[in-house]
Amino acid sequence: MALHFSVDEFAARRSQVVAQLRRRGLAGLLIFRQESMYYLTGYDTAGFVFFQCLFIGADGALILLTRLPDLNQARQTSDIEDVRVWTDRDQADPLRDLKDVLNDAGCRDQLLGVELDAWGLTGLWHQRLTTSLTDFCQLTDASDLVTRLRAIKSPAEIVYVREAARLGDAALAEANRLAVPGAFEGDILAAMQSLYFKADGDHPAMEFIIGSGRAALLCRYFSGRGTLGSNDQMTLEFAGSYRHYHAALMRTILTGTVSDYQRRMYEACHEALLACEESLKPGSDFGVVFDVHAKIMDTAGFKDYRLNACGYGLGASFPPSWVDWPMIHTANPVLAEPGMTIFLDMFLMDAERGLTMSLSETVLVTDSGSQRLSQASLELIVN
Numbered sequence: 001m002a003l004h005f006s007v008d009e010f011a012a013r014r015s016q017v018v019a020q021l022r023r024r025g026l027a028g029l030l031i032f033r034q035e036s037m038y039y040l041t042g043y044d045t046a047g048f049v050f051f052q053c054l055f056i057g058a059d060g061a062l063i064l065l066t067r068l069p070d071l072n073q074a075r076q077t078s079d080i081e082d083v084r085v086w087t088d089r090d091q092a093d094p095l096r097d098l099k100d101v102l103n104d105a106g107c108r109d110q111l112l113g114v115e116l117d118a119w120g121l122t123g124l125w126h127q128r129l130t131t132s133l134t135d136f137c138q139l140t141d142a143s144d145l146v147t148r149l150r151a152i153k154s155p156a157e158i159v160y161v162r163e164a165a166r167l168g169d170a171a172l173a174e175a176n177r178l179a180v181p182g183a184f185e186g187d188i189l190a191a192m193q194s195l196y197f198k199a200d201g202d203h204p205a206m207e208f209i210i211g212s213g214r215a216a217l218l219c220r221y222f223s224g225r226g227t228l229g230s231n232d233q234m235t236l237e238f239a240g241s242y243r244h245y246h247a248a249l250m251r252t253i254l255t256g257t258v259s260d261y262q263r264r265m266y267e268a269c270h271e272a273l274l275a276c277e278e279s280l281k282p283g284s285d286f287g288v289v290f291d292v293h294a295k296i297m298d299t300a301g302f303k304d305y306r307l308n309a310c311g312y313g314l315g316a317s318f319p320p321s322w323v324d325w326p327m328i329h330t331a332n333p334v335l336a337e338p339g340m341t342i343f344l345d346m347f348l349m350d351a352e353r354g355l356t357m358s359l360s361e362t363v364l365v366t367d368s369g370s371q372r373l374s375q376a377s378l379e380l381i382v383n
Contacts, residue, residue, distance in 0.1 A: 002077050003042045004243045005156055010079055013149065014040050014056065020145050021058040027110035028057040028102075029142055030129075032118035034318040036146040037064075038244060043078035045070050048120035048318065051086070051094045055101055063101050065094065095132040102137065113142025119320065147325050151313055152339040157245065158364065161314075161341050165247035165362060165373035167201045168240030172249055172376050179234055179253045180383045185210050186225040192238065202241040205317040209237035209250075216252065217349045217356045231256030235358055244316040247373050248343045250360035254382045265357035266380045268300035269346040273359050273378070276310065276344045280363065280370040286332040293346065294330070302348050311344045314362055340365040341373070 003010075017040065021029060031054040037043040040056065043064065052066040063082045064074055074083045084101060086094035102112070116126065133139060153161060171192035178188045189208055196202065207221035212228050216235040228234055232255045239248035254262070272293045279292045290310050297306040311328035326334040328342070336342075345360040359378060363370040 002044075003079065004160070005042065007079055009154065009156060010041060014060065014062070016149050017056055017146060018058060018060055020149075021056075021113065024113065024142070024145075025111060026058060026113045026140070026142065027107050027137075028055055028061070028105060029113040029145060030055060030098075030115065030139075031146065032115045032121035033143075033146070034120060035150065035316055035324075036115060037078075038316055038318070039146065039150050041078040041080050043074055043080060044244070045073045045077070046318070047073065051125055052120065053098055053101075054080075055105060057105050057107075061105050063105065065098055065101055093132075095128055098129075099132060099136055102133075107137050109137060111138045111140060113145060114139050115143050115146070116141045117143035117147075119318075144325075150315055151325060152337055153315065153341055153364075154339070157315075158339070158341075160243045160245040160316075161247055161362075161364070162373060163242040164201070164240040164245050165375075166240065167196050167199055167242060168238065168247050168249045168362075169374055169376045170195050170199075171238060171240065172236070172251065172374075175236055175251075176253060176381050176383070179228060179255070179381075181228055181230040181232070181255050183228045184225060185212065185227070185234070189225075196241065200242075202244055204239045204241040204246060205244070205319050205322040206239070209235065211235050214354050217351060217354070219347060219349070228255055233262070233356060235356060237358070237360070239314070239322050241322075244318065246314045246317055246322040247341070247362040248314060248322065248360070249362070249374060249376065250345060250347065250358045251381065252356055252358045254380065256382075258380070258382055259355075261353065262355050262357060263380070264300065265302065265348050265350070265355065266359065268297055268302055269348060269357050269359040270378060271300075272296040272310075273344055273346045273361070276346075277363055277370050277372070280336055280342060280344070280365060282336055282338055282365060282367065284336050286326055286328045286334050286336065287330050289336075289344075290328045290330050290332065293328075297348070302350075305348045305350045307345070307347055310346065311342055311360075314341045314343050336365050338365055338367050342370070
């Protein structure tokens with residue numbers, strides 16, 4: 001088996017889930033998030049784009065229902081012993097097979113939790129799931145159950161997060177070296193990503209964001225590559241990824257002459273980032289962290305150009321996104337805890353002037369505060 005954690009660690013994680021199920025009065029949990037499956041068993045696949053479900057019972061029972069292409073995938077990447085396959089055919093109904101799984105697990109007339117907040121459970125499949133199980137058992141949303149456990153990283157997980165951060169630093173150094181006037185963005189992306197694969201890293205769960213000129217104001221991936229000008233700006237948002245664990249970075253790299261206005265944008269981002277890192281400590285809530293960011297940006301005159309969230313959790317994620325729980329926005333009462341890995345995202349977009357600035361990195365919440373995972377300089381890069 002290609003397990004990235006010990007069997008004992010997986011067992012301990014599942015024990016926590018079982019304890020939560022019993023505390024909530026649930027007979028079991030229907031898991032549709034690939035992140036949850038990976039966290040609890042090591043099961044590593046892109047097959048979640050088709051119907052599959054991992055059942056864990058309050059008695060510790062563990063059963064995976066999936067398609068035939070993922071049978072060997074489950075056997076080689078997980079410690080799941082009971083793997084069942086539904087057959088592809090015209091008018092296939094894997095929910096009949098799921099009902100058999102639940103019947104074998106003694107779930108008839110029981111209350112089961114469901115991960116509704118999952119890329120692997122589309123609206124169509126949710127509708128079919130509800131209809132299929134209406135007369136069999138009761139269902140309730142338990143999307144937060146595994147997600148909250150995943151937010152606190154074990155020492156073994158933190159090793160992988162640190163390696164992801166190391167890969168991210170290496171990619172940023174390569175981008176800083178290559179981002180000169182006349183450089184093609186595609187060459188920069190190719191150089192950054194090749195570092196990951198040569199170091200046994202992974203495809204990140206989301207596309208790298210890169211754009212120059214006015215496209216530097218965009219904070220989403222878009223198709224089409226540009227070339228840096230002699231007096232330009234380039235936004236990079238990306239994540240190092242190792243064993244699916246992510247450590248994200250975001251930077252604006254400049255070429256040529258820096259205006260006083262854009263330098264003030266950088267100074268606001270720099271001040272806000274350090275202040276957020278200082279405020280992020282055990283027992284502090286994420287709403288307060290956001291308000292620290294907002295106050296600095298607003299005082300500097302950039303209220304209209306900042307975002308309404310300034311970060312989020314990171315961990316082991318699968319496409320289409322590495323964004324994880326919790327989000328940093330005003331009035332979010334969730335408290336920071338040791339072991340959380342958090343992306344602090346300072347980003348300004350002034351569409352009127354066509355100027356942008358970003359300075360962001362991933363930190364680890366420790367027993368006494370927060371710790372930078374990146375060793376990269378926070379200085380403004382001008383080539």
